[in-house]
Amino acid sequence: MSHTIKMKTIQYALLCATTVLAHAAVQAGEMTLFQDDHFRGRSVNVRNDVNDLSRLDFNDKASSIVVRSGSWEVCKDSNFRNSCRVLQPGRYASLPGMNDSISSVREVRRGGGGHDGGHGGNRPGRPDNNGAVLLFPDAGMRGQPVRLDNEVNDLNRYRFNDRAQSIVINYGRWEFCADANFRGRCVVMGPGSYNRIDGGLDRRISSIRRAR
Structure with a gap:
C-alpha cells in the first residue's frame, strides 16, 4: 500500500472517530442547578450522574434548574432515593415541593436503559412521566x-x-x-x-x- 493511500485511510478513520464523538456529545444531557430561585446565585453544571451532591458542595441547595438537554431525575436523598421527579428540557424558576432538598441527580436514558427500579422511596407518577x-x-x-x-x-x-x-x-x-x-x-x-x-x-x- 502506498504512503498516500495509507495517509488517506488514516484521515478517513480519524474523521469517522470525530463524527462518532461529536454525535455522542450532542446526545449527552446537561443540567444547571442554581442556589436561588429564578436562576440566581451560585450554580453548578452537571453532565453526569451525581449520586450525592455533597461532592459538589450543593446538597439541599438547589432552588431553580435549567435542563439544557436530556431528561433528568432529581431525588431528595442521595443514591437516587426517596421522592424523585423527572425534569424534561426547560427552565424551572422554582421547585415547589423540592426546594433546597435535592441530594442526587441522574440522566434518564431513553428506552428505560441505564437505571434499575430497585431503589426505594415514594416515586409518584413513575415510570412514565411524559407529557407537558x-x-x-x-x-x-x-x-x-x-x-x-x-x-x-x-x-x-x-x-x-x-x-x-x-x-x-x-x-x-x-x-x-x-x-x-x-x-x-x-x-x-x-x-x-x-x-x-x-x-x-x-x-x-x-x-x-x-x-x-
Whole structure:
C-alpha cells in the first residue's frame, strides 16, 4: 500500500472517530442547578450522574434548574432515593415541593436503559412521566395521572372533570380553569410539582390550555 493511500485511510478513520464523538456529545444531557430561585446565585453544571451532591458542595441547595438537554431525575436523598421527579428540557424558576432538598441527580436514558427500579422511596407518577402536564387524582402526585400536551376545553372527555388534586408541569406555562371552555376562576402555573392545588381549584379544574 502506498504512503498516500495509507495517509488517506488514516484521515478517513480519524474523521469517522470525530463524527462518532461529536454525535455522542450532542446526545449527552446537561443540567444547571442554581442556589436561588429564578436562576440566581451560585450554580453548578452537571453532565453526569451525581449520586450525592455533597461532592459538589450543593446538597439541599438547589432552588431553580435549567435542563439544557436530556431528561433528568432529581431525588431528595442521595443514591437516587426517596421522592424523585423527572425534569424534561426547560427552565424551572422554582421547585415547589423540592426546594433546597435535592441530594442526587441522574440522566434518564431513553428506552428505560441505564437505571434499575430497585431503589426505594415514594416515586409518584413513575415510570412514565411524559407529557407537558400531569393531573393526579390525589395529593402528593399519587394515583394514576392524566397526561396532557394540548389544551382541553372540557376534562369530561378524560373522565377527569373536578378530580385533580395535584399537578406536575414539565414545561410551559398553563392556565387551569374551574369551568369548561376556560371560564370561571382561572390560575396560571409554570413548571414545577404542586403537591396540593391551591387558588380555589382543588378538585375543581374543568379545562386547561397553554397560557398566552
